[in-house]
Amino acid sequence: MNPAELQHDSDDLQVLRWRADFPILETQVHGKELVYLDNAATTQKPLAVIEAVSGYYRHYNANVHRGIHALSQRATDAFEAARAKVQRLINAASPDEIIFVRGTTDAINLVAQSYGRSRIKAGDEIILSQMEHHSNIVPWQLLCQQTGASLRIIPVDDSGELQMEAFYALLNERTRLVAVAHVSNTLGTINPVRRIIEYAHAHNVPVLLDGAQAIAHLPVDVQALDCDFYAFSGHKLYGPTGVGVLYGKAALLDAMPPYQGGGNMIRTVSFEGTTYNTLPYKFEAGTPNIAGVIGLGAAVDYVTGIGFDALAMHEQALLAYATPLLADIPGLRIIGRAREKTGILSFVLEGAHPHDIGTILDTQGVAIRTGHHCTMPLMARFGVAATARASFALYNTRQEADALVAAIYKVKEMFER
């Protein structure tokens, strides 16, 4: 056996062990084994997460930060322990910099409305990129409508990489914020965020990173990156839906006005005036998604237990295996050929619309996403209305990549009759 095969074998064994952690992977759809390749939309959940959520409801369901009884204390401890886990995951300087929100979308809206409305004025500019998800576009458009600021857009080249020269030229004395994806959900491109941050900071411009597609696939160190804000969703990190994180540098968060008002975010309330709680509670109005936060804590434990080195190596190997297989299919065009990518393969097929591809793959048990992936400006950039997108997670195998390819040949067979 040659060394490459040996490596494949040990990788296969490891993945089989990981797969056993995800009960849903035994599901059959349309009489076929599920091949779940829609991980950029949401990942599946390991048993540890499912049990953390149900364990909270079974054994210590209570509100947090307000009861003196035993269950409330247990719930509060688990909730705050999850905050500390997230802090360690992204290497934030303090747990106070970890704000629990509903997801990436909520986190970006928080920054737009709190930071943005207090700091951004008519005539100011915000830099985004052409590959942003709608949730990193529309909150800024709303802010622009409210303030009279305007957007500047970093273009994407044919391979799916940001045109950095254009970015340097766009940044000027009117720029107040740069908000870009760490990883593109449609192309898989890993953006050169370090360079973006260094350049922006050299001009005193803060940077928000949309980490929705990075957090489960790359090690993220917010202090090493020196980003000012980092947003991600729990459900793309093997955790529950309805919970996510906004990281912000304490100095920035401290100076920001509250986003929503309500319980928990206050210190004292009177009709003459209200004083606000300290970080992070100032930004956590109302009863939070307690079960979701606890589940997210379990998800963080799960991925850190595996380790980003191991999971990234596996996903990169899978991408390297699947890319030429897809590229060799006659009439198939991969959209997104950046040099640095996560395991996302967007493609179009001559003669077959992505929607039809999605239906036919589904009947073969292969779950992918089709459509514009909430990136309509990027679709326009590539001159397509939609793409088909397969996206890998740590539990996907080379056999599943083969099943994807076989299912695409089935589409061709039907459409080329």
Place this chain on the structure above:
Amino acid sequence: MIDLRELYQETIFDHYRKPRNYGRLDGANRRAEGYNPLCGDKVVLYLRVENGVILDVRFEGSGCAIATASASLLTENIKGRSEEEALQLMDGFIGMVTGVATTGELGKLEVLAGVREFPQRVKCATLAWHTMKAALKNADEPVTTE
């Protein structure tokens, strides 16, 4: 087991590859646009209606096989009909693809009956019909499937 051939019948591929009545219609007096935001399918429908009768119809747009074939079949099936008949046909068609009505009176449109086994594709099949209704009302705003 779901049978793909129920959905993708030969007639559907035929209309997808060679859509009938494709292109702009000179002399149209009704027009509407339909859009399916889920998949980006777009259809523009042109009608020439006189004395309550659809004298001519053409369509443009880009879409999946189901949406395109449905639009193409629509044009073939409403030409020469009264507005009222066209709307009745629409009701029958929507009933068929959503599975609430039994088939039997829809003629060639019945090749799309397989859609009822694929609920995610109903919007593809009905897009052109919703657009026809908007055009008959001469509504100016684009219709969407949402």
